[in-house]
Amino acid sequence: MNKFFTLLLFAFFNIASGITFSQIELPEDKVKATISLKQEDCSLEVVVDVDIVDGWHINSHVLPEGSFSIPTNITVDKSNNYKSRDGIIEPKPILEFDEMADEMMSYHHHKFTLKKKITSKARKDYVLKGVFSFQTCNEAKCLPPYEQPFELKVKACGPVMELRDDIEPAAETNGPDDNLAFQEFANEKRKEIYLGPHNLRSFRDYDKALEYAQKTKKPLFVDFTGWACVNCRKMEQSVWRKPGIIERLKNDVVIVSLYVDDKTELPLDEQTTVNLYGRKIDVRTIGNKWSAKQMRDHKTNTQPYYIMQSSDGVDLNNGAADYQNHSNPYKFKDWLEAGLNENKKLVSNE
Numbered sequence: 001m002n003k004f005f006t007l008l009l010f011a012f013f014n015i016a017s018g019i020t021f022s023q024i025e026l027p028e029d030k031v032k033a034t035i036s037l038k039q040e041d042c043s044l045e046v047v048v049d050v051d052i053v054d055g056w057h058i059n060s061h062v063l064p065e066g067s068f069s070i071p072t073n074i075t076v077d078k079s080n081n082y083k084s085r086d087g088i089i090e091p092k093p094i095l096e097f098d099e100m101a102d103e104m105m106s107y108h109h110h111k112f113t114l115k116k117k118i119t120s121k122a123r124k125d126y127v128l129k130g131v132f133s134f135q136t137c138n139e140a141k142c143l144p145p146y147e148q149p150f151e152l153k154v155k156a157c158g159p160v161m162e163l164r165d166d167i168e169p170a171a172e173t174n175g176p177d178d179n180l181a182f183q184e185f186a187n188e189k190r191k192e193i194y195l196g197p198h199n200l201r202s203f204r205d206y207d208k209a210l211e212y213a214q215k216t217k218k219p220l221f222v223d224f225t226g227w228a229c230v231n232c233r234k235m236e237q238s239v240w241r242k243p244g245i246i247e248r249l250k251n252d253v254v255i256v257s258l259y260v261d262d263k264t265e266l267p268l269d270e271q272t273t274v275n276l277y278g279r280k281i282d283v284r285t286i287g288n289k290w291s292a293k294q295m296r297d298h299k300t301n302t303q304p305y306y307i308m309q310s311s312d313g314v315d316l317n318n319g320a321a322d323y324q325n326h327s328n329p330y331k332f333k334d335w336l337e338a339g340l341n342e343n344k345k346l347v348s349n350e
Helices: 003-023 176-188 208-217 230-240 245-253 287-297 327-349
Strands: 029-040 043-052 056-058 073-076 082-084 094-098 103-108 110-120 126-134 145-154 191-195 201-203 220-223 254-259 272-276 279-283 305-309 315-322
Touching: 003 287, 029 145, 043 056, 043 073, 043 126, 073 110, 126 176, 176 230, 191 220, 201 208, 208 220, 208 254, 230 327, 245 327, 254 287, 272 287, 287 305, 305 327, 315 327
Parallel strands: 201 254, 220 254
Antiparallel strands: 029 043, 043 110, 056 103, 073 126, 082 110, 094 103, 126 145, 191 201, 220 305, 272 279, 305 315
16 A cells, blocks of 8 residues: 555656646747858858747847847857957847837847857967857746857968068168159149058059059059958958068059949049940949949959059059969969069160
8 A cells, every 4th residue: 555655656746747847948949049150261250040939039139228138149258369340240120019018129030040240360270169148038928048158160261371581571662752752742642542451552543543653663553352342351461461562562563442342423424334245334433433444454343353554554464363363472472573573674675
């Protein structure tokens, strides 16, 4: 009898315990998050693909002013290997006024993706550690805040360049007369001269750059680029700044950066339509103008695209340079030196 009573009591507690645990709702059962890393050289994106059970939601990252809700976030550990940008990228949230809470709610539900942008600075592989945090709620309640840690493998970024004894940085070639010539031209055309990457003096108008090149007998360094061009920034940061290259760009060429995505409208008398390779192309903006020039003169529309020209505006024989073939600093330097040497011979023969 006692044995039977004991078994019966044990069964009762098992059933009761089962009922109790089945009533416990866990955030990780309501929200499934798959966390991955997207890497393009030094540009990183922590990508969180979220799938939420029907009837539940998580708060948005950016909440209405005065909200007491807990925002969803992607945070990464502090490290010298990278620079983390503030905030995250999220889709447009659902806005709904909660009469019971007397506040505006901002949330996401079902399936969506969140992203956090990071700039890597390491020349070696490493592990990026962080946490995806959120609070999940339904119409009646919210579950406790939840943190999902993650570890993502990051590859070394940027070209690794070892200094060689046979490559000497170019010497400063700007003498007093050369600097004076630039200063006089700058005073006259002040609005046409800009500080580009690494504080390199540059033009954004081809004709103005050509005018200055004719004054100095330096070759033109024509840089077809774009404000939204990722590979352009990679070249500027990983190649232009290298010893033996930065000095040449600073002292020995006239840089003109032509932004093909510049949305500034041209004066009405400069707006036109051109026929290129059987297509009519409207030229309404500064970007249209430089894009059409690149297609007309060089039969391509990809960026970055570099051409060196004599001070008369004639292409030098070193050909074009681009990201695909010249992202290695040594190859870019060889290309640059070939153009400089050719221009030097042209000037000496005048």
